[in-house]
Amino acid sequence: MWRDGRLRNGYCRDCRYCCGPQDNPEPFPMAILPSQMRPGLDEDFHLLAGDVACLDDRGCKACGHRGCRLTRSKRPVACELFPLVLANGGLYLYKTCPAAVFAPLADTIGIGHEAAAWLSGFSPAELRHIALNLPAQKLAERYVYLDIAVAYPA
Numbered sequence: 001m002w003r004d005g006r007l008r009n010g011y012c013r014d015c016r017y018c019c020g021p022q023d024n025p026e027p028f029p030m031a032i033l034p035s036q037m038r039p040g041l042d043e044d045f046h047l048l049a050g051d052v053a054c055l056d057d058r059g060c061k062a063c064g065h066r067g068c069r070l071t072r073s074k075r076p077v078a079c080e081l082f083p084l085v086l087a088n089g090g091l092y093l094y095k096t097c098p099a100a101v102f103a104p105l106a107d108t109i110g111i112g113h114e115a116a117a118w119l120s121g122f123s124p125a126e127l128r129h130i131a132l133n134l135p136a137q138k139l140a141e142r143y144v145y146l147d148i149a150v151a152y153p154a
């Protein structure tokens with residue numbers, strides 16, 4: 001369900017895949033908003049760039065024994081959305097998530113519309129910063145398009 005500006009997924013407690021070591025060394029970028037920039041960012045995240053954290057086969061540095069040790073305001077926007085992903089001008093569902101397998105797609109699409117409404121509160125520049133730009137083949141292999149467009153015009 002979507003609540004208080006984040007996706008709550010009943011599978012996460014048992015799964016915990018997202019924050020831990022991924023089965024793929026390819027980094028998943030998680031952009032940090034300008035308002036979230038702070039000293040010591042590299043203590044919380046593996047960084048792809050100064051303002052882009054990432055998740056890969058090393059897991060996330062912010063993941064502790066009891067889950068994420070960061071307050072929500074310090075987490076990348078991607079963490080609030082997952083297993084939904086903002087990419088290529090729309091919302092996608094990450095196929096690896098158990099929710100993609102077991103939850104009815106219609107329910108997920110409903111959550112996606114709530115997430116899109118939440119994202120409309122971000123500026124186009126912020127949305128461009130956090131959105132992924134993925135090749136069509138990777139989108140098809142790893143994601144399900146929810147047919148929900150999110151505009152972030154230049």
Ligand code: SF4
Binds near residue numbers: 015082096
């Ligand atoms: S893969 Fe899905 S169920 Fe697992 S931790 Fe991530 S969002 Fe939660």
Ligand code: SF4
Binds near residue numbers: 061
């Ligand atoms: S910042 Fe927190 S919620 Fe996001 S991937 Fe890292 S441990 Fe998980």
